[in-house]
Amino acid sequence: MSISTEVQPLLINYKTLEEFKRFKEYGLQELTMLEDLQSNIVENNSESPFFGIYIGNAMIARMSLYRISAKYDNYFNPPQDYLELWKLEVLKDYQGKGYGKQLVDFAKSYHLPIKTNPRINSHGFWERLGFQKATYNMERDRGENPLLWLPEGVDEQPKEDS
């Protein structure tokens, strides 16, 4: 059974937010989106930073993707706009079928550097997709384990204090 699936931007509405509850990393971000919708702070079908993959009517994978302005870039050299990617997650029954890679490929299609802060035990996945560990910098990274994807011509930013 082969179904054509595409990465699509997710709109904020009750259906999306209900589907989000099936993902492990449901947290303050999603709760806030729900509250904003309930109190009419955002309109139904507002844009969100989330992208997802559907099979039929069911969301089976998602990620949050956000463009950070060059002036806040502490990771890349030369400093430039980059993408921060978080909450990449494929529902358990659909793992190992390439949906995670499909989401990451979508992010790479912007041709901007990417930073993510994955769970420890997913490092193999990220390394296969060409991400590399950032040089740890406590002032910047605190408890994070940042991984970076460097497009052609982009390097890691050197540590200021070393």
Next chain:
Amino acid sequence: MSISTEVQPLLINYKTLEEFKRFKEYGLQELTMLEDLQSNIVENNSESPFFGIYIGNAMIARMSLYRISAKYDNYFNPPQDYLELWKLEVLKDYQGKGYGKQLVDFAKSYHLPIKTNPRINSHGFWERLGFQKATYNMERDRGENPLLWLPEGVDEQPKEDS
């Protein structure tokens, strides 16, 4: 069996780093400390941002605690120096005995506001200790679920853009 236990600063040495491997959130920070020690970038018994609790010779709980300068404060009002707390963890066999609270009480003893970004399923613990959810701000928090502890006279920083 009641043993007097105290929170103590942890020095970077091979024994400490070996004990860190027993904790779930062992990550890039610890790997970097180990590499720095191996390549003599830091001396044996250098200071670290970690604090721990020992029972006998065994480290059974730890946290990382780092003072952030007021000029980087995006959480508290008025803006001020605060503590960022991460990797608070009590080994499984020692949970439910107050060691987590003991570490947090130690952090509170500095009389500075505290910010942490815990795993979702630990929110009950933090709320019992007087921490409250920050108002989610995507530009600032991305995939985090920040919790704040506000000492007397300190409020949450209002959102700039709302």
